[in-house]
Amino acid sequence: MEKLHFEYQNSTPVKKFAHVGVVASGDLEILVYPADGEKTTLDITTGSDGFEKVWQNVLDRFFARYPLNGKFIVHDFGATPGVVNLRLTQAMEALKDEK
Amino acid sequence: MGKITNIWPHDLLTFTNDDDLILEENPLPEWAKDSLSKAKIVVVRRGQFKNGLIPVGLRGYERNQRLAGYLKKSSIVKQYHPDYFIKHESWCDLPIERQKLIAFQALVKIAPLLTDYQWGISGSLAYEMATGVKMVKESPEHTSDLDLIMPDLPKMNVAEARKFLARLNQFCTHADVQVVYGENGFSLEEYALGRDQQILIKTATGPILSENPWQAIKER
The missing domain is CATH 2.30.30 (SH3 type barrels.)
Structure with missing residues (x-):
């Protein structure tokens, strides 16, 4: 079990709560809240250790396209980068829907 | 073979x-x-x-x-194949102390509930039944999930899926049902949440989102 923390400076504020994904093998759940401060924070709990660089790459790419400023809590159960990216996109869509 | x-x-x-x-x-x-x-x-x-x-x-x-x-x-x-272990009731071949684990006990109780369905098991339980190597966990921190694989599961609405999962989840362990068709699959639990418009579908070429997972797993 590993805990990872990432921070970004993003411009688009998250205004609501969103929850996507499931607790299941090869998947993950993402909870998104409005940011606590100025920074976008991600706290990731993962069962798969040693993938910090892979996370960094997926997150860099995602936030370059969608600069969401919020607080992200992620519970990962061995999701592939493709699943992570799709779940992030789904969270972004959910935030849009709720507006 | x-x-x-x-x-x-x-x-x-x-x-x-x-x-x-x-x-x-x-x-x-x-x-x-x-x-x-x-x-x-x-x-x-x-x-x-x-x-x-x-x-x-x-x-x-x-x-x-x-x-x-x-x-x-x-x-x-x-x-x-995941159904091998069900057809052969492979848990019976395990040492008694392994059969007593919560996860295997749950599997034994779930089997009669699913006689009308095509189903199988993967994950740590399947591994242990195939090899005899102790892989299933039972500790205060973590008990192995039941990874159930269900091909061609008839379409259910969200309420039916909830009921279906509730029956499988009454045995002190988490039953994780993946509905599969060929290489594709989705989590019945995600569908049963009824929370999102789109459900994640795993395919051979990567995951996709779909509003109608029952249809989409058959189309890809």
Whole structure:
């Protein structure tokens, strides 16, 4: 079990709560809240250790396209980068829907 | 074992020589060597089959001990489809103290509830039943999930899916149902939440989102 923390400076504020994904093998759940401060924070709990660089790459790419400023809590159960990216996109869509 | 014709994600495959397996890490981590010394078995991953190479994963006891690789189709000795363990009631062949674990007890109780369905089991329970290697966990921190694989599950609405899962989840362990069709699959739990308009579908070429997962798994 590993805990990872990432921070970004993003411009688009998250205004609501969103929850996507499931607790299941090869998947993950993402909870998104409005940011606590100025920074976008991600706290990731993962069962798969040693993938910090892979996370960094997926997150860099995602936030370059969608600069969401919020607080992200992620519970990962061995999701592939493709699943992570799709779940992030789904969270972004959910935030849009709720507006 | 008869001729190998069809190979699907979640199947367990045994082989004879370590060299038959091409892993994405070299040299191998210690846990992988240890795992291979106990049982030469891998699980089929979703992905493209090319040049007779099947995408597979090797596992160790810990959840972070997973390694992706490829197995040559010609080197398969035995294939266990997830329903093999149900048809053979393979849990009966385990030592009594292993049969008493919460996860195996739950499996025994779930089996009569699913007699009308096509289903199978993957994950740590399948691994242990195929190899006899202790893989199922039971500790205050973590009890193994039941990874149930259900091909061609008839379409349910969200309320029906909730009811269905509630029946399977009454035995002190988490039953994780994946509805599959060919290489594709989605989590029944995600569907039953009824929370999102779109559901994640895993396919051989990567995950997609769909509003109608029952239809989409058959189309891809």
